Amino acid sequence: MSILLPTNLQKCPSPSLSPSPSPPLLSSSPSSAFSFLGTRRRCLRFVTSSVASLQSSVAIGSAPAPAAVVVERDQIRLGLPSKGRMAADAIDLLKDCQLFVKQVNPRQYVAQIPQLPNTEVWFQRPKDIVRKLLSGDLDLGIVGLDTLSEYGQGDEDLIVVHEALNFGDCHLSIAIPNYGIFENINSLKELAEMPQWSEERPLRVATGFTYLGPKFMKENGIKHVAFSTADGALEAAPAMGIADAILDLVSSGTTLKENNLKEIEGGVVLESQAVLVASRRALTDRKGALNTVHEILERLEAHLKADGQFTVVANMRGNSAEEVAERVLSQPSLSGLQGPTISPVYCKQDGQVSIDYYAIVICVPKKALYESVKQLRAVGGSGVLVSPLTYIFDEDTPRWGQLLTNLKL
């Protein structure tokens, strides 16, 4: 069943927020991690009006939910997707950063990361991670930007700490049938200008994104539009006559193609991938939260920066390190991160130590590997060794600086 929402509805229907911290989910959970769940619970203060407005949006046809509270606790809480396509990738990413999530079994919703002793992991559905960040029940989370934007609704308490975790890539896009009255419609402008749409008979769009959808249409000046919502298989809606268009996530494009739908120019609402998000209140008010986010961020940046690079080592004949450096730097793809590292190779011949070769070490973007190898050979490089890079720890972590600025620290 779909719910028809008025065009101007800016909020999404969703289950009520939990007004207070949830009780322990498992009685067998390690006691050390749950000391906060005992009698030391204490309400600190009510949260901001944006949460209240989110609650008012969810309370369609029911009493408004009570305001959420922030509770004092010792552990920092990181929310990870409990299931679905983001779950395994989030854990794998942390593992690649040497942060090992210890989950006893897939139905256990709490876990620990031994490398971050003051932090516990809570597995939740992605949309609930966002809701719980807003309600103060989580401090950090990994979710898709689409979910964050839809359920976070631009709330200033939500800070994107790392915006490109390199998985969960997709985009939120409008799609229409590639047949019938839409056959020659290829842009949002053309779609909006079709004579078929009026106040009485608006363009009907099926979507799960009932906040971002109306917002996008409004921003693009599209007036005669009505949204309906469903939980999945939206691509069937046009053929079933339920909707004229859909607004849904696309990655490979296969589902659209298989259902005779097409994307249109100007119809992309959002480019999305997994992000690390934090609650501003948690970072400023909760002891240890900033340290935890710093450590996670350093590891993420070092890993993700290295992930796109190879280390390339080659030998090069030359009279001096400077002369070799000049040759290497004459090639556009060989400058490395800061410049090539060049070291003498000491050879022993007839009892004499001589330097005829220099070893050069550079980091090369994976995409540019072959081009770089060709350039190295062109300036006399031989014996080229290529190995993957695991981490690049820079002098500083750029996103950490940005975070501190954002927090006015």
Ligand SMILES: Nc1ncnc2c1ncn2[C@@H]1O[C@H](COP(=O)(O)OP(=O)(O)OP(=O)(O)O)[C@@H](O)[C@H]1O
């Ligand atoms: N092709 C895709 N379709 C949908 N989501 C994708 C796709 N590619 C990447 N994603 C990411 O995965 C997330 C969806 O994951 P998943 O389907 O497991 O969760 P969900 O649909 O939000 O949860 P649930 O099905 O429990 O309501 C999206 O929010 C998006 O960030």
Ligand SMILES: O=P(O)(O)OC[C@H]1O[C@H](OP(=O)(O)OP(=O)(O)O)[C@H](O)[C@@H]1O
């Ligand atoms: O571009 P593609 O690679 O084909 O992926 C897009 C499809 O994947 C998602 O559906 P999902 O598999 O989550 O099923 P659902 O729509 O029933 O939730 C999304 O809602 C699209 O339908």
Ligand SMILES: [Mg+2]
């Ligand atoms: Mg899904």
